[in-house]
Amino acid sequence: MPYEVQGVIARAKGQEVSLETVVVPDPGPGEAVVNVQACGVCHTDLHYREGGINDDFPFLLGHEAAGVVEAVGPGVTDVAPGDFVILNWRAVCGQCRACLRGRPWYCFNTHNATQKMTLKDGTELSPALGIGAFLEKTLVAAGQCTKVSAEAPAKVAGLLGCGVMAGLGAAINTGGVSRGDSVAVIGCGGVGNAAILGAALAGASKIIAVDVDDRKLAWARDFGATHTVNSRENDPVAAIRDLTGGFGADVVVEAVGRPETYEQAFYARDLAGTVVLVGVPTPEMKLELPLLDVFGRGGSLKSSWYGDCLPSRDFPMLIDLFLQDRLPLDRFVTETIVLDQVEEAFAKMHRGEVLRSVVKF
Structure with a gap:
């Protein structure tokens, strides 16, 4: 049964974001639904809002996230419900010319969920970097979920999903x-x-x-x-x-x-x-x-x-370094906020007042 959750939407270029109801479908083949626990406010989200990436409005913003897998679709074997994961926007295919030459961090065929999340009126949303994580649950390709140690706080782990890893x-x-x-x-x-x-x-x-x-x-x-x-x-x-x-x-x-x-x-x-x-x-x-x-x-x-990273290799290693007190990822978190403070966080980021604002759910 589809989920209805509140998400941060950019409807038009330069327009302030709004908090609206998003319909998240059950996962289909190769897909997963993730309960988002934390999501960083990244400058790329502001680029989307300003039309600096493309003009496929409306956008569902947020992509620098970590959470727990709630459900998986047919054929998914790498992650299971209950796994703590960092979301990534370069889910490698394993079959393109880069992957077959042993350079999967250059994968030319990265994939996202096949189904679309929508507004209640059926309007399809474009998820930022194929993720869309400024909401309580999101639908992604299962390959976009990288399992890491659940000992790491979500507000720290999620930062590897984009900016810090980059x-x-x-x-x-x-x-x-x-x-x-x-x-x-x-x-x-x-x-x-x-x-x-x-x-x-x-x-x-x-x-x-x-x-x-x-x-x-x-x-x-x-x-x-x-x-x-x-x-x-x-x-x-x-x-x-x-x-x-x-x-x-x-x-x-x-x-x-x-x-x-x-x-x-x-x-x-x-x-x-x-x-x-x-x-x-x-x-x-x-x-x-x-x-x-x-x-x-x-x-x-x-x-x-994306820092030429391979999420399956780099995310678990960096989380282990953090847990060993060898990588101070927590220093990047300037503040934690709630979902309706994203627009304010954009303004703080633009003024250079924060390294990262992180939405906690």
Whole structure:
């Protein structure tokens, strides 16, 4: 029997979200219904509301979530009712050319639930990143459920579902940060600070945090930054070069998603260094660089999709590190809120007042 629950809906570009009744169908083949226990308020949700992803309104927002499986459909064997899971938005298929070549984190055929959640009048909803978790129960593909230890609080575990995993993975998986490397991170929100934490975890010797907000730079110190640069007051490229013997950083993570900060990252890296773009740009943004400089500097220019993570591998490992007090995921949670405070949380996020607001159910 379908469930009726309250969910956060974005009906039109730039319009404030509303709390409305959502109809969640029983799970079909390969699907699962999950009781959401906590869901982080991620900047990507705001991108959806602002039309920065696509225009498939109305959207059911929320995707950075953890909870307990309530029911599964036919053919589901990897998870069962009662399992504590983190939801992921890259459920790998195992059959595409990337998966068959042993690179499932690049899966080209990730899948979502086949059925649609709807409003009471039958209007189909577009779930954010194929999840839609600002509601008490959500319908997902079973492959979007990654089982982890239930000892972890949901408000912490859910953060691996998007932002924290994106930043950690940008440094460790995509950037390949290793012992003794110098690393710069431009943009010190939730994703950027996760990249700083990842660089510290990997053994980077110098970690330079760059932002326009001293409050965020103070957070960056807490996550392992050895140096900070306020780019309102200082040229970040010159500052990063000064701090790295004039060479530039081995790895620069751009966690803003803007052409001007990407250009800073490009020129702030060492020759043959690596730039990792993990900040999400909007469709109208353009980048212009002298092609000779791209050729002459060598190295790697990479984009990091979801931190190039493999949820089945990375989520349980990172939760274990948290439970061993080796990964301070709880520091990302600035506040816990209830469902009707999501719009207010967007405003706080836009003003840079929080790392993460987390909805608790």
